Amino acid sequence: MEHRWGMAIDLDRCTGCEACVAACHAENNLPISSPELAAEGRTVHWIRVDRYYEGGFPDIKVKYVPVLCQQCDAAPCEPVCPVYATYHNPEGLNVQVYNRCVGTFYCANNCPYTVRYFNWFTPEWPEPLRLQHNPDVAVRMAGVMEKCTFCVQRIRRAKEDAAEEGRKLADGDVQPACAQSCAAEAMVFGDLSDPESKVSRLTKSGRATRLLEELGTQPKVFYLQKGK
Amino acid sequence: MIYLTAEFRDRAAAAEAIRLLRENGIAPADLDVFSEEPVEFPRGVLDRSSRISLASVLGGILFGVLATAFIFWTQHDYPLITGGMPLSSFWATGVITFEMTMLGASLAAFVWFLRESGLIGRRDRSAPVPHVDPGSLCLRVRCTAEKAGWASESLRRTGAIAFGAQGE
Amino acid sequence: MATVPELLPYKRIREDLFRPLSGISRRYAAAALVAFVIGATGLLAWGYQLRRGMGVTGLNRPVYWGIYIVDFVFWIGISHAGTLISAILRLTDAAWRKPVTRAAEAITLFALMIGGMFPIIHLGRAWRFYWLLPYPNWRLLWPNFRSPLLWDLTAIVTYLTGSAIYLYLPLIPDVAQLAKHNTPWRRKFYRALSLGWTGSDREWHALERTVKLLACLILAVAISVHTVVAWDFAMAIAPMWHSTIFGPYFVAGAIFSGIAALLLVMAALRKLLHLEFYFTPHHFNNLAKLLLLMSLLWLYFTVAENLTVWYGNEPNEMAVFGTRTHARFAPLFWAMVVLNFVIPFVLLGIRRLRTIRNATIAATSVVVGMWIERFIIVVPTLSTPRLASASGFYSATWVEIAITAATFAAMAMLYMIFAKLFPIIAVWEFKPHPEEEE
Numbered sequence: 001m002e003h004r005w006g007m008a009i010d011l012d013r014c015t016g017c018e019a020c021v022a023a024c025h026a027e028n029n030l031p032i033s034s035p036e037l038a039a040e041g042r043t044v045h046w047i048r049v050d051r052y053y054e055g056g057f058p059d060i061k062v063k064y065v066p067v068l069c070q071q072c073d074a075a076p077c078e079p080v081c082p083v084y085a086t087y088h089n090p091e092g093l094n095v096q097v098y099n100r101c102v103g104t105f106y107c108a109n110n111c112p113y114t115v116r117y118f119n120w121f122t123p124e125w126p127e128p129l130r131l132q133h134n135p136d137v138a139v140r141m142a143g144v145m146e147k148c149t150f151c152v153q154r155i156r157r158a159k160e161d162a163a164e165e166g167r168k169l170a171d172g173d174v175q176p177a178c179a180q181s182c183a184a185e186a187m188v189f190g191d192l193s194d195p196e197s198k199v200s201r202l203t204k205s206g207r208a209t210r211l212l213e214e215l216g217t218q219p220k221v222f223y224l225q226k227g228k
Numbered sequence: 229m230i231y232l233t234a235e236f237r238d239r240a241a242a243a244e245a246i247r248l249l250r251e252n253g254i255a256p257a258d259l260d261v262f263s264e265e266p267v268e269f270p271r272g273v274l275d276r277s278s279r280i281s282l283a284s285v286l287g288g289i290l291f292g293v294l295a296t297a298f299i300f301w302t303q304h305d306y307p308l309i310t311g312g313m314p315l316s317s318f319w320a321t322g323v324i325t326f327e328m329t330m331l332g333a334s335l336a337a338f339v340w341f342l343r344e345s346g347l348i349g350r351r352d353r354s355a356p357v358p359h360v361d362p363g364s365l366c367l368r369v370r371c372t373a374e375k376a377g378w379a380s381e382s383l384r385r386t387g388a389i390a391f392g393a394q395g396e
Numbered sequence: 397m398a399t400v401p402e403l404l405p406y407k408r409i410r411e412d413l414f415r416p417l418s419g420i421s422r423r424y425a426a427a428a429l430v431a432f433v434i435g436a437t438g439l440l441a442w443g444y445q446l447r448r449g450m451g452v453t454g455l456n457r458p459v460y461w462g463i464y465i466v467d468f469v470f471w472i473g474i475s476h477a478g479t480l481i482s483a484i485l486r487l488t489d490a491a492w493r494k495p496v497t498r499a500a501e502a503i504t505l506f507a508l509m510i511g512g513m514f515p516i517i518h519l520g521r522a523w524r525f526y527w528l529l530p531y532p533n534w535r536l537l538w539p540n541f542r543s544p545l546l547w548d549l550t551a552i553v554t555y556l557t558g559s560a561i562y563l564y565l566p567l568i569p570d571v572a573q574l575a576k577h578n579t580p581w582r583r584k585f586y587r588a589l590s591l592g593w594t595g596s597d598r599e600w601h602a603l604e605r606t607v608k609l610l611a612c613l614i615l616a617v618a619i620s621v622h623t624v625v626a627w628d629f630a631m632a633i634a635p636m637w638h639s640t641i642f643g644p645y646f647v648a649g650a651i652f653s654g655i656a657a658l659l660l661v662m663a664a665l666r667k668l669l670h671l672e673f674y675f676t677p678h679h680f681n682n683l684a685k686l687l688l689l690m691s692l693l694w695l696y697f698t699v700a701e702n703l704t705v706w707y708g709n710e711p712n713e714m715a716v717f718g719t720r721t722h723a724r725f726a727p728l729f730w731a732m733v734v735l736n737f738v739i740p741f742v743l744l745g746i747r748r749l750r751t752i753r754n755a756t757i758a759a760t761s762v763v764v765g766m767w768i769e770r771f772i773i774v775v776p777t778l779s780t781p782r783l784a785s786a787s788g789f790y791s792a793t794w795v796e797i798a799i800t801a802a803t804f805a806a807m808a809m810l811y812m813i814f815a816k817l818f819p820i821i822a823v824w825e826f827k828p829h830p831e832e833e834e
Contacts, residue, residue: 041456041788050785067783074312076633079320082545083527084537087308100537102527103450103520104545105460109778110632114458114786118520120451142449143520212782215633218312264573265824266600276601284609302530302538313542320542323624327550330617334558337609341565345602347591357594362406368596 003169004092005150006192006220007179008202009066013186016064018049020178020187024068027151027177029133029140031123044117046148047178063225066187068178069094069115069148070211070219077107077116085145091155092192092220096147103143112212113219116147150189151176171197192220230376230395232369233358234388242365243273245386249369249379258370262360280340287336292329299324356394364389404673409826413819414574416669420816423668428812431805438802441795442517450520452795459778459790464518466770467800469646471511472552472625473766476647476654477661478504478559479618480686483611492682495674495821499665500658501563502820506810507657508556510803515548517799544624544631551624555617562610565603568593569824622650629773635712636705636777645697649766652690652736656762659683661811663756665820674821677752684755687762688744695737716780725776728768735765 024030024047033043047068054061071094078086078094085101088094108116122142125133133139136153140146151174158174171190179187190199199222202208207224236242246259246269256274261267303316313320342348358366367388371379380391404412445452455462481500485493516525528539528549539546572593575586593599626646629637639645659680666675702721705713720729739761743754779788814820 041458042451043457048785050783067785072311076311078310079313079540079542080544080631081310082540082543082549084308084310084540087310088312100527101521102524103522104515105455105518105520106543106545106628106632108457108460109634112633112782114781114783117457118450118455118460120455121449142451143522145520261597262595263597263600264569264595266604267597274597276598278602278605280602280605281609284613298530299541303541306536306538308540310540310542317542323547323620323627324541324550326620327547327554327617327624330613330620331550331554331557334554334561334610334613334617337606337613338561338565341602341606342591345599346596347568347593347599351592360595362410 002090002193003155003191004193004220005071005155005174006092006190006199006203006222007068007150007176008188008199008208008222008224010184010186010188010202011063011065011223011225012207013184014049014064014066014182015184015186016049016051016062017183019181019183020047020066021045021049023177023181024148026132027134027137027154028149029137031119032125032129042120044119044146046115046117046146065211065223066178067113067115067211068221069150070113070217070221071150073218073220074216076110076112076215076217080106080110082106093150093152093155095152096145096149098138098140098144098146101144103145105145108145112215112217116145119144119146229370230373230393231356232371232376232379232383233356233390233392233394234367234369234383235358235361235390236365236367236386236388237363238387239267239269239365241387242267242367243269245367245383245388246274248382248386252375252378252382254369254371254375254379260355260368262358262366262368263364264360264362267365278344280337280344283340284333284337287339288329288333291332291335292325295328296321296325354395356392358392410573410823412671412673413821413823413826414577417574417816417819424812424816428809431809431812434805435802435809438799438805441798441802445795445799446522452793454790454792454796456788456790458781458786458788459775461518461774461778462790463771463792463796463800464514466767466774467803468511468514468518469625469770469774470653470767471507471514471803472622473646473650473653473770474657474763475504475507475511475555475559476618476622476650477507477658478562478654479615480651480655481658482562483615483618486608486611487615492679494826495671496658496662496679496683497825498563498566498818498822499661499820501559502811502814503654503657503661505556505559505563506807506814508552508559509810510806512552512556513803515545544628547624548628551617551621555614555621558610558614558617562607562614565607565610566822566825567818568603569595569600570819570822573823574819619647622647634777635710635780635782636716637773639701639704641697641701641704645701648690648693648697649769652687652694653763653766655683655687655690656759656766659687659755659759660763663752663759665815666752669815669820671821674826680752680755681750684744684750684758687755687758688740691737691740691744691762698733712780712782715784716777719780720772720776724779725772729772732765732768732772735761736769 028046030046031044037043047066050065050067052063052065071092073092075088075094078088082104083100083102085097086094086107108118119140119142154176155174158169162169162173171194174189176189179189188199188202190197192200194200202224203222205224207226208222209225210219210222242261259274299321300316307315355368355370358368360366369379453462478501481493482497516522519525528546530538568590571586572590575583575590623643623646626642630639630642632638662675665671705717719725740758743749743758775790779790781787
């Protein structure tokens with residue numbers, strides 16, 4: 001059976017520590033960010049933690065929402081790419097093909113979650129940070145769009161390992177870097193087409209919502225919160 | 229074949245000359261009127277049929293159909309799903325169908341114009357091209373040697389000014 | 397001396413219209429030099445951008461489209477100068493359009509060529525632009541024809557081809573004339589272009605048929621072109637872009653800016669080439685009235701769009717609406733309204749004020765106002781995304797400004813070369829038929 005990768009993020013568990021952000025940077029060879037770049041709007045964070053504040057001091061409430069590419073089944077970013085640099089693969093992933101991208105920016109404009117990031121310059125890492133690069137992940141050049149891939153390199157590695165060992169993928173075999181590093185265990189990744197997987201069961205719970213669901217993008221990241 | 233040229237200052241006189249010549253057997257294909265700006269004769273004097281519109285329509289349809297078929301073929305040759313849209317859909321590519329139809333129509337019109345005007349292709353290269361003064365018309369008649377005498381006489385009668393003859 | 401051009405002797409008309417083609421005045425050379433310098437700066441800026449990356453522009457997340465796209469829509473809009481004049485007025489046989497057609501069509505062709513550069517200039521990897529074309533390749537890939545950008549490509553290629561043919565065809569008789577009176581190297585050039593035109597009635601008949609047919613086709617294509625450009629925005633689900641009115645809105649705006657550009661060019665030609673007998677106050681009066689009409693039409697569309705958004709009160713759209721009308725972009729927005737409506741309405745609506753000079757001022761105001769309008773459409777929506785944490789700013793850098801300026805220089809340069817090689821008024825079309833009384 002074809003896999004259908006999805007994720008469930010429990011907003012009631014998320015502490016906003018941003019370990020997922022750091023892990024994603026390390027795993028996917030993301031360019032370095034800085035306060036200057038942030039002011040220019042040029043930072044790259046495939047997963048970011050949005051903060052929503054309610055009320056004022058001392059009755060203030062904060063909600064932390066990690067936002068990553070929602071891998072929408074009806075992704076608005078896909079049909080507008082003129083060169084098929086982004087399309088839907090059979091496992092439900094919204095894939096980004098770096099060496100096909102010509103940089104029209106249309107996909108980024110059409111993403112309602114603003115989760116697409118561009119390489120404005122060729123990224124540089126001062127020594128010894130380059131030694132920390134993940135050899136499984138390409139380093140992108142200037143002019144190319146990128147975004148969260150659900151750690152497709154880990155998915156592929158897990159599938160290869162399972163095939164080598166002659167077994168099927170079990171639930172929990174694939175852990176993207178963000179889910180792996182979450183101390184509160186708020187992020188659960190798995191196969192939505194397997195009804196027994198943890199993520200499938202969580203998405204069927206009464207607490208499951210999706211971001212900007214009314215747009216009909218059919219995102220595959222489910223946010224669990226009590227009371228919408 | 230003899231080529232006679234005659235200059236007219238007056239459009240009505242030229243029309244009369246053409247009518248006379250045609251009544252007596254000279255075919256419209258053997259008549260040419262040269263001028264520095266387009267001259268409109270009354271209907272029936274020297275009508276030229278034109279297939280440019282037809283060529284344009286056919287060219288447009290051909291281009292449009294070919295382009296659309298090509299698109300549909302590419303979408304199945306290497307099928308890639310985008311945004312939940314169907315692989316092939318007239319809605320998603322109808323604009324291109326329209327544009328390619330228009331492009332085909334424009335190109336076909338241009339190509340047929342070149343052909344029909346004689347600028348490219350069949351044209352009588354040996355025929356003399358008379359020099360035309362601004363404001364006047366020049367009529368060129370192609371006829372056999374026997375008819376030449378009578379034709380010149382008709383031209384003179386209808387008020388032509390300058391004359392020329394070439395060929396034998 | 398006759399003041400109505402049609403009463404001038406034909407020889408005089410031909411002299412007047414062929415005279416600008418010979419010799420280069422000091423003013424011409426100076427203008428050419430300035431245009432060259434500005435153009436070269438723009439080219440250098442583009443080279444720098446290609447080398448370093450798109451980071452040298454002011455683009456960022458979330459404003460991924462900036463001045464380049466504004467320029468693109470602007471120039472494609474200017475290219476609609478020819479549409480109204482040549483196509484619509486030719487089809488309705490309006491006699492006053494005769495001196496204006498070639499000037500208008502030249503604007504169309506050059507604006508299209510320039511506007512068509514921007515989809516390449518704004519690319520992150522511009523050297524790969526040809527991947528948008530369908531050609532057999534080792535990866536066995538084809539472009540995605542569902543993308544509005546591919547629709548753009550086909551529409552602009554079609555309009556460019558059609559406009560080139562439409563400009564070239566009525567040029568043939570004039571070029572044949574020029575081949576007779578000129579210096580040897582020019583004679584060869586003109587004779588090649590004239591394709592051996594002799595002026596026979598067969599040729600004239602075919603020419604007139606084709607031009608009339610092309611006028612219809614060009615009109616349809618022109619409307620579709622700017623609709624397709626509008627659909628680059630309307631097909632996206634970004635707030636205040638996803639609007640059904642965009643197609644007609646952009647077409648009306650394009651014709652609006654096109655007429656303004658034509659008025660400006662005509663005023664310049666009149667002054668610089670001493671064509672006061674040919675571009676008469678009558679022409680400017682007519683164009684001014686058309687400009688006023690389009691200004692009102694533009695106002696209608698703008699009100700319709702904004703009222704619908706305001707009344708609907710959808711939160712994401714209202715966020716964008718707010719930045720446009722009373723927050724960050726408000727000065728630009730209201731400046732646009734003044735430039736596009738108030739100034740033209742006053743200067744062109746009051747008959748006593750409708751002089752050539754005021755028409756030129758109104759036209760300049762409209763050209764600037766319509767550039768601002770495109771900016772107001774592109775940037776506020778992008779800087780106010782649905783998830784507010786991603787909001788951002790945008791300000792253009794010297795690279796973008798240099799390239800924008802270079803396109804204006806390029807337009808001037810192309811036009812100057814054209815006016816030097818070919819008579820800017822179609823001589824054969826302009827002289828009425830010897831007996832046109834019936």
